[in-house]
Amino acid sequence: MKKMFSALAALLVLLAASNPLAAQKFGYVDSEYIMSKMPEYAQAQTELNNLSQNWQKDIESQKKDLDKLYRTYQAEEVLLTEPMKKKRQDEILKKEQDVKAYQNKIFGYEGQLFKKRQELTKPVQDRVFEGIEKVAKKKQLAIMFDKSGDLTMLYTNPVHDYTEFVLEELGLASEDKNQTAQKGSVKTVSVPKTPAGDEPQADEAKESATPATRPTRQPATRPASRKN
Template sequence: MKKIVLGMFVVLFTTTAFAQSKIGTVDADFILTKMPELTGANEKVKAYNLDLETQMKAKIEDYEAKVKLYQSGQATFTDADKKTKQGEIIALEEDISKFRQNGAQLLQLKQSEVVQPLYKKIGEMVTVVAKEQGYSHILTIGNNNNFAYADPAADITMAVLAKLGITVEE
């Protein structure tokens, strides 16, 4: 008899616990595209990209000047001067190559740096909306949507946009 009562208690308890769970979804990437602050963030990334391009152009101009100087004076250079100038040119070639490789990574890091505060703001509003609407879990959806099915009624994206003061034309 004890086992039956205990079994019924466990079934009732777990059913009640599941009934209290409310799961929602949010598309943080969509919200990000609607945030006015994204324009400023994109401008910072563009400015950084221009700075990287300016640095690259300066490196290339320095390289070309040294090559031209080497070619024009090659006949008059001593062997030691030739080796020194060749070493400088090779070092510049390597520097330019490394800068090209690192440039894309630096740009991605800058993008992450300027967008991270926006995602933090979205996350804070998701927490507010989830608590207000009684959600126990919020799942992220978007371009990398891995869900077989998500009920649109459980999506709080528009509520988060409203909390951020952003209106969206549908």
């Protein structure tokens, strides 16, 4: 999956290089996060885990048989002739080679587990790719990067994150995503009252902050009353 999106990103970069205007608009997605939201991907992972566990049990069983064969040989070695020893040793060596070959066949490079994973996940990958392609066309993006791919992204601005748009395209978007923010009610914050026990301290602080000398306010002079 990572290689597929990395190759796609590299191709888009090359195409955008020939058109400087188109290169100005780009985005990125997290393909692993998208697939983790897909039920068919979870089902494929469950099936792969079950197969892997069953295959591992077969290998462990074969290893136990090999260990038993070796221990029996050690216990009877003193009673065996040289030709018999050679025969037993060849049997043990053959069994050991068979176990390693089976293990490599199942879990090795391009083994059965690898092929089964490709078989089960390819439909999921194709669906994700189609969703990304549709979003890129709708948003007129020249380049779409994969945050979970091999391409190292040291910094990503959430403004360019189109992961939720792809989930929406696949019918897996969350209801609280890609929605216009709604204004909340305006709340009036009242000034907290001073506790009763702290009032004297507040008065003392107020008095200490008052200048020592205050201008004396002269009483207003009343106008003389008129005599009729």
